[in-house]
Amino acid sequence: MSQIMDKTYEHERAAHKTFKLRIIYNKKGCLSSGHCLLSDPYDFKLDDEFKAILVDSKEGEGLQKGVFFKDIETTEPHLIMNAAKTCTPKVIAVIDLETGKRIAP
Numbered sequence: 001m002s003q004i005m006d007k008t009y010e011h012e013r014a015a016h017k018t019f020k021l022r023i024i025y026n027k028k029g030c031l032s033s034g035h036c037l038l039s040d041p042y043d044f045k046l047d048d049e050f051k052a053i054l055v056d057s058k059e060g061e062g063l064q065k066g067v068f069f070k071d072i073e074t075t076e077p078h079l080i081m082n083a084a085k086t087c088t089p090k091v092i093a094v095i096d097l098e099t100g101k102r103i104a105p
């Protein structure tokens, strides 16, 4: 998996475009490494067991129990994209809500 930043989002960041993104986080696979909050301390913090919490998110129901969803508007998409890319078990995904495409990891 390439760790190189998507240049589209780097360029748009410079133009201060506001991105509408959906963050999807599967807490069941978290390995407690803490990389996500180093990359994006606005959206992640750790709970008492050192598992990541997606701040102000909603938990899914039924089969999606343990999966957390959060929609954000940001001019700094690289923060959450880096969090998703540096997460070793890849339990964080980022969707661009305008294009419908997964942009990280």
Ligand code: SF4
Pocket: 029, 030, 031, 032, 033, 034, 035, 036, 037, 050, 051, 052, 086, 087, 088, 089, 090, 091, 092
């Ligand atoms: S980077 Fe991934 S494995 Fe590490 S604390 Fe964050 S969600 Fe958990």
